[in-house]
Amino acid sequence: MFGSPRHRVVGCLALLPVVAVAAVACAPAAATSPTPASMDPVAGIVVGDGAVDIQLWSDPSCPHCMSLDEAIGDQLADFVSDGTVTWTLHPMTYVSAKRGDTTDYSTRAAALLFGLAAAGETDAIAPLYGLIQRHQVTAEHSPSDEELLGYAADAGATSDLSTAITDDASLASAANDAWLGAPIPGTDQVVDHVPLLVIDGTVFEVHEDGTDAARFAAAVAEAASD
Template sequence: MFGSSRRRMVGCLALIPTVALAAVACSPAAATAPSPASIDPTAGIVVGDGAVDIQLWSDPSCPHCMSLDAAIGDDLAAFVADGTATWTLHPMTYVSAKRGDTTDYSTRAAALLLGAAAASEDDALLPLYALIQRNQVTADHSPSDEELLGFATTAGAASDLSTAITDYTGLATAANDAW
């Protein structure tokens, strides 16, 4: 997205510590959402249509990403809701393996987010992302697929996402590998 001739970066670029790979870029052009049938793994998940373009590279298993969402998530959601900002999430999936998580939470959660985007569950995406970040794998527990689907319901998703985790695993991996 940064190399697009349609975009001109005019503002800030902030990197969260190495593991987080979260970046924020401000742009005067609003991003457009990919069509559900042809999601480009490099395009990310686009929510909103505000003039400020916020790009976030985030892994569902990244503790720094969880801290970032805890600090700015409510403000980010408000900026998207009031039309100030467009939020583009680039789901990453590498942290689970680095932390020794054998449940592949990063990939499963990213796949669910991509499936929700493909189902046009725009209003549920930011709350779902927040729930996924708040419920990361711990030494005692890793959310199951059923729990992830419950997060989607709690976030307001009305679509049947029961196959999203398996259907979008390849796309989640491709999105990570693209960066």
């Protein structure tokens, strides 16, 4: 995972009801930091400046998103760091409700990611995303706002993010609403489940069969050589 784990495609389906948690299938940063109000919810959170374009639609409450992060998160972070890729994260927020989570973890965590981006701390986005995925809501516990802010500090954030979870909740919801059910440009895919990973315009099939990491590295290498 960031900062740390058919031919069947899995995902958190957007349109089907869920009866149990187990059934949930689940432009580069500006020189001056944007304010949350000026951020484009469709554009997402952009990290890095490499030639290979990677777009990820993911939800902080999706178990399959956590599994994908465990498989490829470290690789993706390395590709960003070494200048190979530009990574755009599109945080989604609908899975909390589908899993029966009344604490709105998806929206709160996504808002914090947007707040961190608005503060210009893009170096902390990848490790914070990894911590958010690793600490998903369980039957016993849902991370509080204070715990989320602690994850940001652990990820290296130094900005005052104390109001980000509240201030950027509407931005997080707007991003979710803008993308859910919308087509991904250049592909035949619509955003109807998460995770969705697109590498240079090609949808990457998430199998969760132990092959994702190797296939991801190969796909990035191929895109980089084109």
